[in-house]
Structure formats: structure tokens, C-alpha cells
Amino acid sequence: MLRRSDRPTLSSNYVVATAAWLTAATLLMILTGAFWVYYESKIILSEQQQQARSQLAEGIGIAMTEGLAVKDFGLLESRLVQALSNPSLESALIVDPDGRALAQVEINDEGLPSPIFDTRSIDLPEATKSPIAFEELGADGRVIAWQPVTAGTLLGWLSLRFAYDETELILAELGRKAFFLTLTITLILLGLFALILRRAYRVIVENEVQLRRANQSLKDAAEHDPLTRLPNRAALTNMLQTWLDEANRHKLGMAVVFLDLDGFKPLNDTHGHRFGDKVLIWVAQALKQSARQEDFIARYGGDEFIILLHEVSNMDEISPLLRRVLKRLTQTFEIDSIQARLGSSIGVAVYPLHGRSANELLVKADQAMYEAKAAGGNQWAVWTRLSS
Incomplete structure (x- = not known):
């Protein structure tokens, strides 16, 4: 028979129950926090990667539509090399609708993107019969993302292969420690709980940095010309519409300057495509030096460039820039010990005088450019009804 002093008292039972509930509650918080970090990270990563993949596929589609993949050596490989600066990717592939490889880049043994010159056909997944993005698991359990490359019609597929996600290993470590903590006393459990919270915070911070870098890398590849590093046509379209909306709200003027190089094709044919790329x-660089800081310069395609002029409304404000551009481009320059000269034909369309939509201004600036070229080139022309 137990003595009175040996019997559990109400207070001691309360302490034991409180300790047990505290242990269970702490464990639940640990597991909830760990899985919250995991699933929130996965959701954010999935959404941002899907958006970035769509932007990259759109840029590739524009390049394939314009034929730039044929004209500019290594254009598709260059886009994939930029995409693989994302540390979570280990390979990227572009195939046509029949499965023939158009471009392939993989991470080599030195950890650097390396083009693979292999045009073999591959067996496309069954899901590629519909032009809808999807993901599948490879034979080794790694995720392979498939993104359709379209431009009105299906041009092919962009396939991105992901490396193992480090978050999986962190979660396994969190689960192991959480199980171990259930066997310890409440004080030790709370101490480890604080350490796990610190670990979780680091995971969130590191994952956010990785997401930003990955998103910026893919966005840059989708919105910039890989050769000149100028914004491409997709970025130009977005910026032009943004400026038009602003000009309409605040009753401002702006202008679209369409520039086509004179004499570029003979240089390219005579000295080769690599020399042409350097030109x-x-x-x-010459356009950047000639334009104002607030102007927007983009490569439209081939040897065509667009300059958007902000807050201008008449030729008195536009002419100084056009003179600087013509003077700069007609100067003799030297590349690879070869001296060369260029000219340029320039067309100008002013908002709202010549048009109010992005497409209308681009078309009229293009028409004015051809008028300048027909007049002998190396000059500018402002759109008139005769231009069309």
C-alpha cells in the first residue's frame, strides 16, 4: 500500500498532463511549420517557374517564326544556355512537333551549360498531342516540364529537366528531428523547436532568393535579344502599350522611330555571320550612346531596330536624336581589323498625330522607313498619307 507521500497528487498529475500536451502541441507546431514551408515553397516555385517558362517559350516562338533561329548562329542554344543559369535545372531541349531535336543544352561535369549537337528524334509523351503545358516524372524520379512553343500554331516543345530539389532533403531532416524530439523532455523539445524555426526561416529566405534569381534569369532570356542584349520584340510590345496608356492618361506625346541598317547585308555576306553579329x-551600343536616357531601344528583328521616344510631340524635339543616330552610324568603325561603314533608313510616327494604337504606330513608322530607303537611304522620313 502506498504511503500518502508516495501517491500522485492532483498537482503532479496536472504537471504531467501539461507536459504531455505541451510536447504534443510543440511537435504539431513543428510538423505544421515544416510542411507549411514545404508546400508554400512548392506553390510559389511552381507558379513563378510556370510563368517564366511561358515567357521563355513565347520568346523562342517569336524567334522561330521570324526565322532568326536560322539567320543568327546558335540563337536557340543561346536562349537555353541563359535558361540553365537557373540552378534548379540540369538540361533544356527544344524539339519540333515531330520530336526532332532543334537545340539541346545540358550542365556538363564542370557545372556549366554546354550545347549538345544532336538532332536525333525522340519519342514525345502522349500528352504533347494537346498544346498544353504539363509535367512528368522521368525514370530517375526527376521532374520534366513540357511547355508548348506557339505563335498562332504549334512550332514545337520546350522541355526543361529539373535536378533534385534540396527542399526534399531539408524536410526529411525536419521529420527525423521531429520524431526524435517526441522522445525527449519538454525543455529539450522546446530548445530544438527554436532551432528548427531558425532552420525554417533560413529555408524560406534561401528559397526566396533562389526563386528571384531563377525568375529573373528566365524573364531576361524571354525579354532580351541574346546577341545585342537589347529588349526584343515581345518586350517592345509591352513597353509601347504601357507608354501609350500613360500618354493617353496624361495627354502626352511620344514617337516610334523605325530604323533599318543600310549596307549591312553586303558586310554580312562578305565577312561572315560572326562578323555580322559583332556589327x-x-x-x-551606338544607339545607346545616341539616345536619351529615358528612351527605349529594342532589336525588332534582323537588322531592324526600334527607338521609343518619351514625351515628344513634334519633329523639333525628335530631329536632334535622329541627327545623332545618323551621324554615329555613318562613322567608319573597325571590327577584327576590318574597317567598315553603315547607313540607316529611319521612319518616324508620332502619337497621337499619326496613330493611337501600338500596331498602327509601328506600321506607319515602318512605311515611313521604306519611304526614306526609297529616297536613297541614310535619311529619315516622317509618315504621311503618301507613305502608305
Whole structure:
């Protein structure tokens, strides 16, 4: 028979029950926090990667539609190399609708993106019969994302292969520690709980940094020309519409300057495409030096460039820039010990005088450019009804 002093008292039972409930509650918080970190990270990563993949596929589709993949050496490989700066990717592939490889880049043994010159056909997944993005698991359990490349019609598929996600290993470690903590006393459990919260915070911060870098890398590949590093046509379309909306709200003027190089094709044919690429890079730098800081310069395609002029309404404000551009581009320059000269035909369309929509201004600036070229080139022309 137990003595009175040996019997559990109400207070001691309460302490034991409280400790048990505290242990269970702490464990539940640990598991809830760990899985919250995991699923929130997965949701954010999935949404941002899907958006970035769509933007990359859109840029590839524009390039394939314009034929730039044929004209500019290594254009598709360059886009994939930029995409693989995302540390969670280990390979990228572009195939046509029949499964023939158009471009392939993989991470080599040195951890750097490397083009794979292999045009073999592959067996496309059954899901590619519909032009809808999807994901599948490879034979080794890694995720493979398939994104359709379209431009009115299906041009092919962009396939991105992901490396193992480090978050999986972190979750396994969290689960192991959480199980171990159930066997310890409440004080030790609370101490470890604080350490796990610190670990979870680090995971969130590191994952956010990784997501930002990955998103920025894919966005940059989708919105910039890989050769000149200027914004491409997709970025130009977005910026032009943004400026038009602003100009309409605040009753401001703006202008679209359409520039086509004179004499570029003979240089490209005579000295080769690599020399031509370097000339285009030189032109991009020359335009940056000639334009104002607030202006927007984009490569429209081939040897065509667009300059958007902000808050201008008449030729008195536009002419100084056009003179600087013509003077800069007609100067003799030297590349690879070869001296060369260019000219340019420039067309101008002013908002709202010549049009109010993005497409209307681009079309009229293009028509004015051809008028300048027909007049002998190396000059500018402002759109008139005769231009069309």
C-alpha cells in the first residue's frame, strides 16, 4: 500500500498532463511549420517557374517564326544556355512537333551549360498531342516540364529537366528531428523547436532568393535579344502599350522611330555571320550612346531596330536624336581589323498625330522607313498619307 507521500497528487498529475500536451502541441507546431514551408515553397516555385517558362517559350516562338533561329548562329542554344543559369535545372531541349531535336543544352561535369549537337528524334509523351503545358516524372524520379512553343500554331516543345530539389532533403531532416524530439523532455523539445524555426526561416529566405534569381534569369532570356542584349520584340510590345496608356492618361506625346541598317547585308555576306553579329552589337551600343536616357531601344528583328521616344510631340524635339543616330552610324568603325561603314533608313510616327494604337504606330513608322530607303537611304522620313 502506498504511503500518502508516495501517491500522485492532483498537482503532479496536472504537471504531467501539461507536459504531455505541451510536447504534443510543440511537435504539431513543428510538423505544421515544416510542411507549411514545404508546400508554400512548392506553390510559389511552381507558379513563378510556370510563368517564366511561358515567357521563355513565347520568346523562342517569336524567334522561330521570324526565322532568326536560322539567320543568327546558335540563337536557340543561346536562349537555353541563359535558361540553365537557373540552378534548379540540369538540361533544356527544344524539339519540333515531330520530336526532332532543334537545340539541346545540358550542365556538363564542370557545372556549366554546354550545347549538345544532336538532332536525333525522340519519342514525345502522349500528352504533347494537346498544346498544353504539363509535367512528368522521368525514370530517375526527376521532374520534366513540357511547355508548348506557339505563335498562332504549334512550332514545337520546350522541355526543361529539373535536378533534385534540396527542399526534399531539408524536410526529411525536419521529420527525423521531429520524431526524435517526441522522445525527449519538454525543455529539450522546446530548445530544438527554436532551432528548427531558425532552420525554417533560413529555408524560406534561401528559397526566396533562389526563386528571384531563377525568375529573373528566365524573364531576361524571354525579354532580351541574346546577341545585342537589347529588349526584343515581345518586350517592345509591352513597353509601347504601357507608354501609350500613360500618354493617353496624361495627354502626352511620344514617337516610334523605325530604323533599318543600310549596307549591312553586303558586310554580312562578305565577312561572315560572326562578323555580322559583332556589327549588330556595335550598332546596339551606338544607339545607346545616341539616345536619351529615358528612351527605349529594342532589336525588332534582323537588322531592324526600334527607338521609343518619351514625351515628344513634334519633329523639333525628335530631329536632334535622329541627327545623332545618323551621324554615329555613318562613322567608319573597325571590327577584327576590318574597317567598315553603315547607313540607316529611319521612319518616324508620332502619337497621337499619326496613330493611337501600338500596331498602327509601328506600321506607319515602318512605311515611313521604306519611304526614306526609297529616297536613297541614310535619311529619315516622317509618315504621311503618301507613305502608305
